[in-house]
Amino acid sequence: MGEKRQKRSSGNGDFTRNRVFEIAAEVFHRKGYDNTSMSDVASAAGLTKAGLYHHISSKESLLYTVLDYGLDLTEAYVIKPLEDISDPLDRLKTMIDLHLRLVLEERNLEVTGLLHECKTLSGSDRSRINRRKKEYIRMAASIIGEVTKKYNVKDVNPKLAAYALLGMLNWTYQWYKVSGSNTREEIVRTFQRIFLQGILGNAWIDRQAKVATH
Amino acid sequence: MGEKRQKRSSGNGDFTRNRVFEIAAEVFHRKGYDNTSMSDVASAAGLTKAGLYHHISSKESLLYTVLDYGLDLTEAYVIKPLEDISDPLDRLKTMIDLHLRLVLEERNLEVTGLLHECKTLSGSDRSRINRRKKEYIRMAASIIGEVTKKYNVKDVNPKLAAYALLGMLNWTYQWYKVSGSNTREEIVRTFQRIFLQGILGNAWIDRQAKVATH
DNA sequence: TCAGACCTACCGACCGATCGGTAGGTTAAC
DNA sequence: GTTAACCTACCGATCGGTCGGTAGGTCTGA
Numbered sequence: 001m002g003e004k005r006q007k008r009s010s011g012n013g014d015f016t017r018n019r020v021f022e023i024a025a026e027v028f029h030r031k032g033y034d035n036t037s038m039s040d041v042a043s044a045a046g047l048t049k050a051g052l053y054h055h056i057s058s059k060e061s062l063l064y065t066v067l068d069y070g071l072d073l074t075e076a077y078v079i080k081p082l083e084d085i086s087d088p089l090d091r092l093k094t095m096i097d098l099h100l101r102l103v104l105e106e107r108n109l110e111v112t113g114l115l116h117e118c119k120t121l122s123g124s125d126r127s128r129i130n131r132r133k134k135e136y137i138r139m140a141a142s143i144i145g146e147v148t149k150k151y152n153v154k155d156v157n158p159k160l161a162a163y164a165l166l167g168m169l170n171w172t173y174q175w176y177k178v179s180g181s182n183t184r185e186e187i188v189r190t191f192q193r194i195f196l197q198g199i200l201g202n203a204w205i206d207r208q209a210k211v212a213t214h
Numbered sequence: 215m216g217e218k219r220q221k222r223s224s225g226n227g228d229f230t231r232n233r234v235f236e237i238a239a240e241v242f243h244r245k246g247y248d249n250t251s252m253s254d255v256a257s258a259a260g261l262t263k264a265g266l267y268h269h270i271s272s273k274e275s276l277l278y279t280v281l282d283y284g285l286d287l288t289e290a291y292v293i294k295p296l297e298d299i300s301d302p303l304d305r306l307k308t309m310i311d312l313h314l315r316l317v318l319e320e321r322n323l324e325v326t327g328l329l330h331e332c333k334t335l336s337g338s339d340r341s342r343i344n345r346r347k348k349e350y351i352r353m354a355a356s357i358i359g360e361v362t363k364k365y366n367v368k369d370v371n372p373k374l375a376a377y378a379l380l381g382m383l384n385w386t387y388q389w390y391k392v393s394g395s396n397t398r399e400e401i402v403r404t405f406q407r408i409f410l411q412g413i414l415g416n417a418w419i420d421r422q423a424k425v426a427t428h
Numbered sequence: 429t430c431a432g433a434c435c436t437a438c439c440g441a442c443c444g445a446t447c448g449g450t451a452g453g454t455t456a457a458c
Numbered sequence: 459g460t461t462a463a464c465c466t467a468c469c470g471a472t473c474g475g476t477c478g479g480t481a482g483g484t485c486t487g488a
Contacts, residue, residue: 016437032333034248038474050476051438059474116388117331119246137389160396160404167385168378174330175351175377182374190374198412205415230463252448264450265464273448 017055020045025066029110033063033120064125067118070111071132077102079139088146089196089207095143096192099169104176104184113173137162144199151203165195231269234259239280243324247277247334278339281332284325285346291316293353302360303410303421309357310406313383318390318398327387351376358413365417379409 023045027036038059042052056062078098085091103112118129137159144165145158168191176182197204237259241250252273256266270276292312299305317326332343351373358379359372382405390396411418 032248034246035334037472039472047437048439049474050440053475054437120249155407157396157400157404160401161408163385163389164382164405164408167383167388168381171377171381171385174381182371186371187374190371191378193370194375194378194412195408196412197415198408198410201411201419202416251446253446261463262465263448264466267449268463 020047020052020055021062021065021069024062025069025110025114028063028066029113033114033117060121060125063114063118064121064129066111067115067121067129068132070108070115071129071136073108073111074099074102074136077108079136082143088143088150089200092143092147093192093196095140096165096169096195097188100172100188100191101184103169103172104178104187106178109173116170116173137166140165148199151200153200153203156199161199168195234261234266234269235276235279235283238276239283239324239328242277242280243327247328247331274335274339277328277332278335278343280325281329281335281343282346284322284329285343285350287316287322287325288313288350291322293350296357302357302364303414306357306361307406307410309354310379310383310409311402314386314402314405315398317383317386318392318401320392323387330384330387351380354379362413365414367413367415367417370413375413382409 020041024041027041027044031040038052039049041062042049045052056065078095081098082091082095085094102108115129115133118126121129141158141162144156144161148154148156148158148161172187176187234255238255241255241258245254252266253263255276256263259266270279292309295312296305296309299308316322329343329347332340335343355372355376358370358375362368362370362372362375386401390401
């Protein structure tokens with residue numbers, strides 16, 4: 001947001017367009033999508049409404065772009081890095097870490113926070129977003145399933161556990177303040193402990209004891 | 215919702231008013247507050263807009279009433295019953311049970327689900343709602359603190375744990391379907407296990423073993 | 429090199445629709 | 459006849475979106 005205002009010229013279309021997306025994400029997050037008028041977005045971007053509409057086609061498409069970008073972030077910052085981790089428990093532990101770092105980062109929070117209130121999207125747009133969200137849940141449940149299998153935990157439904165975990169992680173946007181008293185590291189540590197000890201029990205406790213003596 | 219349409223008459227004011235609140239909660243929940251027009255609420259209640267305004271003073275006050283009622287429900291269905299339970303662990307376990315039963319009940323979901331998107335409220339209304347919400351968080355953290363103290367758990371921050379728990383519980387409104395494959399009982403059992411074993415570890419496992427042999 | 433065609437980027441003014449809310453009248457019960 | 463419970467008809471404001479037009483850069487050909 002610290003970028004200098006560019007002189008009007010041809011050829012910097014993508015620059016302005018991306019700037020519009022960033023600003024729209026911030027304004028939508030701050031005021032809520034429905035409470036944000038296109039004039040609000042325009043003036044926050046240093047444009048008039050007509051000027052804004054030169055870059056986008058509709059308010060809804062603007063929201064869709066922002067939400068889709070939020071899912072791109074999730075893929076880049078969480079899903080992709082996990083592919084390199086072979087041990088299920090390490091993968092799950094890292095997933096909690098990366099997911100929290102994503103949603104607690106101020107710049108990303110503006111985007112990812114919006115993902116939970118996309119009722120406004122209609123038809124195909126909404127189902128495209130929902131499909132990507134469900135894929136993420138599926139991934140989480142799959143990791144949890146591998147972990148419980150490896151440690152022989154029988155009485156945990158992976159899908160339900162995934163819902164519990166995503167609730168813990170995503171709910172942070174309701175209470176986390178960057179300037180608050182909880183550091184990100186403390187949150188990560190606490191949530192990892194609650195969830196992993198929660199599903200694994202003794203297996204987790206033994207492992208922690210082993211790590212401590214090394 | 216199954217109530218017969220009443221003939222116009224004097225003296226049934228409270229009846230109609232409460233009906234308006236219930237219907238407004240349902241419509242707000244289904245379409246979102248900002249996307250719901252007062253004509254929508256009115257026609258859902260079998261009134262015209264002017265007729266609706268005979269019973270309420272503004273759209274915002276209507277939302278406030280609904281949210282406040284949601285917190286009344288929480289107090290009646292969760293907070294009050296807990297006061298009779300002296301053992302901290304029992305109290306925490308029961309709280310998870312009651313909270314889930316509250317938010318998974320279709321009729322209440324319409325009201326409690328709205329509590330998470332009250333950005334629209336302005337000034338004193340919002341702070342009044344937020345105060346009651348914070349009181350609930352404080353209560354949860356306090357119970358957790360008692361439990362960890364009793365079982366000598368040192369490395370769990372009760373406030374952070376409370377946020378984790380409320381995340382698990384409240385996030386259900388994002389995925390729970392009454393007709394879905396998970397029964398309420400299964401959800402309650404799983405969430406109790408994950409959270410209680412998550413913060414207590416061996417103490418919880420030992421206790422479960424003891425209960426099983428009795 | 430320079431005129432002119434063409435482009436992107438943007439603006440002021442405006443549109444139809446819809447919003448929350450109201451003024452003032454009507455009906456029915458007591 | 460008073461009053462609660464509604465109605466029809468309307469208001470000003472604001473919404474998402476568009477229109478015609480313009481400033482100024484770029485490309486092309488003579």
